[in-house]
Amino acid sequence: MRKVFVAVLLAILTATALPVFAADYPDKAIQVVVPWKPGGGSDISARIIGDHMKNLLPEPLVVSNIDGAAGLNGAYQVNRARADCYTVLWEHPGNLAVAPMVTKAKFSWEDFEPVAITAMGSTALIVRADSPYKTAADAFADIKAHPGQVRWALALNAVSHFTFLNISHSVGKLNVMYIPANGDKGRIVSLLGGNSDISTVGFASVKPYLESGDLRVLAMVNSERSPFAPDIPTLKEQGVDASYDFLYSVFAPKGTPQKNIEVLTTAFRKAVADPSTREALKEQSLVPYYRTPEETRKIWAKEAALYKELAKENGLLK
């Protein structure tokens, strides 16, 4: 009995100590932590891509929604998880690069290992259909003419807040009334109900309201034109040097063996290249967009530096 115990113990120790054994990765299901409620863009993108990886890995990807604390709850669980790539986080830079900074969490995005970027969402600057603004320039001119009067719906200290700060930075100090509204749906409702005048939301969520004629897009906030709205110019084209690309990224806990990350990122690359995945993503207005771990790190570092700068400039870092 004792011998068996020692043998098992040794086996476990060598398995954890020697990366050679990691060649078998994955030999159990991989948990994908989506730090938001089911049904949102993060959740749907994770489920679509996870579902299309069935044939690429011997074990399935299981999405679990760990919601709360502005996405930090889920991030914290992955942060604490064993560094073996069986628990990964599904996040976007507007949140994981921002939230730990403004809430003074004990970790930042740098305490994770990047695995991949898988898909990109588009963001739109929107107003109600009956708004007097025809272009983004109209809106900015009006905001400057009436300081503190125009109501901009945004989630304070979250991505839509920083998108606004970024725009404000490049057009030159916009003084608006902040209307706190969380989530794409919250901001859409705030606009529809006449409780705010202008906002930025994910293009996928707002699309039906554009088709029904309730809302109107002034400009896209992405760095390049979206394939789903090829006729709508970006802010950059309108002379405003501000953009935000909604990048769905995958992170593993710090210290995860590179070998496992290699296996997982290769599977993501293949899944995103697969035409059936691309078709499914297209239905949800998501652009397939794969980046390697190294590229992911660079993109995030650039984004995070920008947010830090914006936070400092606006006194959000206390």
Next chain:
Amino acid sequence: MLDLSQIFVIATPFNFLIMLLGVFGGLVVGAMPGLTSTMAVALLVPITFGMDVNQGLVMLVAVYIGSISGGLVSAALLNIPGTPSSVATTFDAYPMAKRGEAGKALGYAVFASFLGGLISFFALALLAPILGSFALKFGPFEYFALVVFTLSCIISISDKSLTKGLIAATVGMLMAMVGLSETDSVSRLTFGISELQAGFSVMPVLIGMYAVSQILTDVEQIKKPFKIIDVNFTMREFLRVAREFRHSVKNVLRSALIGIGVGILPGIGPGLSNIVAYSQAKAAADDPDSFGTGNPEGIIASETANNAATGGALIPLLTLGIPGDATTMMMLGAFMIHGVQPGPLLLRDHSELLLVILGSYFISNIFMMLLQVYFIRVLIRALMIPRYILYPVILGLCVIGCYALNSSMSDVWVFFATGLLGYVFKRTGFPLLPLVLGLILGGMAENHLRVSIVMGHGNLSGYLDRPIALGFFAAAALSVVYALWCKRKAARAAKQCVLAQPEEAL
């Protein structure tokens, strides 16, 4: 506008079968203490992925109806509300079940659920577009006023000590402040504990407060079996109970309207409808003192309202694409996976899907009632299981339910901790409901108040040109004054004529 003949597309044997299975599955999950309608939908949604859109929608609606209705079972039989939407059901259904009339209590609750669902079906079918736009009239001002009004219901419901009720509500509201604030994600009252960043979720607190405290209270008599008079609750007895409803037409209509109205408002959902309906039924009754002792009217009000709220919650989901509660939020995700985008275009581009939803809503309600009537006998048998076996099973289910909510162990610790708090509350005569209400409403109240102050340029003057908000404030003030006046009158009457018959309190 809608071509009603299309409704027959769902009338296939297979659709009936999945509706039956959906309602059944929902009932089973909803009836288990600790497991909620949100969980039922989450568990059963993946099954729909293999189906086509129509069948998927039929199944989802069936599960939703089944699970919301299943909640009445553990509320009535065990005094443990499985969801916030059946809290008020415990007030009268449990005392009735405790008297031994478990079958009758369930009968009232089931038929009231059915009527609530039916009335709400007509609201959904006929008025959905109009009511949907009504939801948009509610901005931060109106929400805050509505929350104040709901809190005022605490006063009319808490019968023994008003002070204790208010203390409990304050504790609940303080708990709502823990973690990142909803308005600006600033972390508060966490004492440096990372797990508290997310704050207290409602479900573990609710289930803990009610389940753990109830089980601890009953431990003293754990060897004693439940008292059951009507073991053989037959269809005939159910019909007798149903006939009793002719005396309660007003109550049913009022509760259904409250349910639909509250259900429409996104974010509030069925959770509060039952409490508002219960307090209004009590205020309108000739004998408010009998509420809480097993008065059928109390069961009727609560169960009519929470089922009416299901149709209400579907209205903003279908017409605006805005989910009314956690369960409809889950449904929104499921709709989108089936390639259906609920929202302003659903009615225009996919009116046939709306008919599918309506048809399955209607039929699921009928299935729900039929299944429940036969269920009642099985459930009463389940009550005959000795408590020392039943309670550990229930506790296990609660732990699973709390963990599964967010896959987080901290929710389980919250469950146990609030359970002990609930027991202390019970022993010292503090009511549990105000704490839970305070927790549900506290965050909402704070967020909407702050936003409304911002919109009023830093002060409260914005409320002055919001007639709906002012109306709610007036109603809140009136209900507080009325409740206090009734209490005083009752106290004086009791003092004056000790010997006399209980005087009619208005």
